[in-house]
Amino acid sequence: MSYFSITNVSKSYDAQLALQPFSLEMKQGEFLAIVGESGSGKSTLLRIMAGLEVQDSGTVMLEGNPILNPNQKIVSGYDEIKLIHQNFHLYPNSTVEENLSRPLLHYEREYAKSRVEDLLRLLGLTDYRDRFPHQLSGGQKQKVAIGKALSVEPEIVLLDEPFSSLDSIQTQQLISEMKTTFREMGTTVIFVTHDLDDALRLTDNLIILQKGKVAQKGTSRQLCEKPKTKYVAQLFSPINKLPDTKNCYVRPADVKLRTKGGVLAHVTDSRFLVHYNSLQVQLKESSITWEVDDPQRKYEQGDRVYLSWKDTKVMSL
């Protein structure tokens, strides 16, 4: 018996198909990221997993017990499975400490006190315990919201793009911190996002969702090297279509640049990036524009360059 399992769960809203039959098995303490563009069904899936949405078909089971949906249960949702999303709610007139304590009102006092201390320490909020939400940064507020959800010790945390109000540096930092916290607590985590980089900060275990359907699952390496669709390929880098082919592409990093021999192109733009210059080049024969990496930072706008690539690097999508 698997720890958390979703079997053939599907959902439509009127005529709109949001999720095609979806199945998943997870072990306790495992992390998973579900990546998909807007409208791919990520939130719908998480809400069904949390028992907050009625599915058209299929079952969700936690440790052999069914997760009941709002049609089957009077008070929807479970303490064991917490969904955290962007529109988090903090009590504005309560301090950080009080916000974290509120969900524990019905717990034994000593336990609640020590649990709040643990959360303050884990989330790095000890110095902010007496502050009110309006005295916190966006990242700190988000941490308190996550702390509130974690206070009842959920076994599974479902993160629905909870960091989208933060800038990318804050987001990266918070995801790394959360990863340590979740590991320490042995929490099972499912993180949905449209941003592959954010997903990879948490885990290498990926499912790509596209139009309500699993496009591919696997590790980042498997998905990057053997993408099954254009969408999966483009999550990792831009892709360049080979001239005179229907569906053959090559990545910018897999194109070699030379001063002679290969496909002639002209450099039309150059951008400085951390590890290489990213060139925009126009292929002479076909007038197609490509993006290619110039790791030696050798070429400039206006230069002629010859392009070549290995057949093994060509992706048929």
Ligand SMILES: Nc1ncnc2c1ncn2[C@@H]1O[C@H](COP(=O)(O)OP(=O)(O)OP(=O)(O)O)[C@@H](O)[C@H]1O
């Ligand atoms: N309550 C609803 N009523 C009708 N249609 C809905 C409802 N909720 C979602 N949908 C539709 O179902 C599809 C999947 O939506 P969902 O919110 O699950 O996607 P998502 O991947 O989470 O999107 P986003 O990243 O923009 O939040 C979309 O086409 C959406 O318009």
